[in-house]
Amino acid sequence: MELDRRLLLAHCAAHALSIVAGLLVVVPMALNGSAFKGRCALFSTGYWRTEDGAEPAAQPGEMSHLVVQQWGPPAACQFATFVGIFTVLYGAAQGWRYLFYLHGRHDDTLFSSFLTVLLSVCVLFLSGGASVLLSLGFSSWCDTVTNDNTRPYSCAKSQSVPLYLDVDTSSFYTELSLAQASLWCVTALWLAQSILAFLRLYHSHSQHISGPCLPREKELLLGHSPSDSGSPSPPHPPATPTILV
Template sequence: MELDRRLLLAHCTVHALSVVAGLLVVVPMALNGSAFKGRCALFSTGYWRTETQAEMTGDVAHLVVRQWGPPAACQFSTFVGIFTVLYGAAQGWRCLFYLHGRHDDTLFSSFLTVLLSVCVLFLSGGASVILSLGLVSWCDTVTDDNTRPFSCAESQSFPLYLDVDTSSFYMELNLAQVSLWCVTALWLTQSILAFLRLYHSHSQHISRPCRPREKEMLLGHSPSDSRSPSPPQSASSSILLV
């Protein structure tokens, strides 16, 4: 298998994995947004308050959300996941088409692929950091800075007495967080593979005009020999002919 086919096959595999990882970001974020009624749990602030209710014996502690997180924090992560799915599906199809047709991108198209991959790599890395920090902030709010008798993962099994469904928030956000970091790693891999394909295309573009000349040199003559005129006959030959 030639180098370009190996690179194409590797790039196609990475695109297929990025589609799966992107879906594992989009689906949990969509489920969490539906359970929280369109509110974003990332970077939300609040406190615990204890109240005495007449119908219940003893005091009841419940979480009070002072301010929900900015919607852009959740939307940005979802956007990166959606773009990864669409781009991975389109580029995966192109790689399969190139494998079947036994050709590759042009030099300019390869350069644009490298540029786009690097840009989205930084976007996905930023979205991963935002999602991780936002989840830590929400967990600190839920566990009251780790003073509650339960962890953040266990808090989804305890009643928080909010007007949203919190029965699976940690599983959804944690899955989206891990998947988004995988998306970032895959974009890094795509950037490296795209650069290798660009370098390979550039090398072939440089060496292509030299191949016929090298072939003729290996055969023992240069291209100028075949185009040079035949040497003139000597004067003695002319006299004999006369």
């Protein structure tokens, strides 16, 4: 099947960018999971408490610490990590295959192109769901850390404030914000890959439909049918000489 190099090069570039974006999701989430000792900060609930047990008034210099009532479900963090890992592995495999196609000057079949479109759309919805889940969970954790924005610092600055937990919170905002932005980039790249896969499917379908018709159209333009081109024309009878008397 004829190769459209522009679409294939664009698809290769999208897969290369998705590998980078996927790694920027997996690495921060892994570092955050290690710092939090396997616990998930997303959707965690808690409150601030002073030393005497009273509710905090968020006064400067007041000794208070964060009490986590319930850590977030591990599936919330694992889902985002899974999307990042799948994006990296799939992007590496597909990028290598498309480079091979560019070298061999051929492309996917019609059925393979359809499967690529179907898989890209499915993973697009998965990555979009993971992006929304990570954003909502991160916002919920920030509300817990800042006591619904009543503390004298923002969520970004709270990673440098001692929370007095049994986990390392010195870089949670950097890790989760980087993973959040990268996961949204992964979603955008899956959208681009879905569009490119559909364009390649359309190109393959056009080549499949127009391929068998080209020889017949060429013969019709030349003025003879395919049945006439393969059989020799019958010989003309010799002319009878006329005798003049």
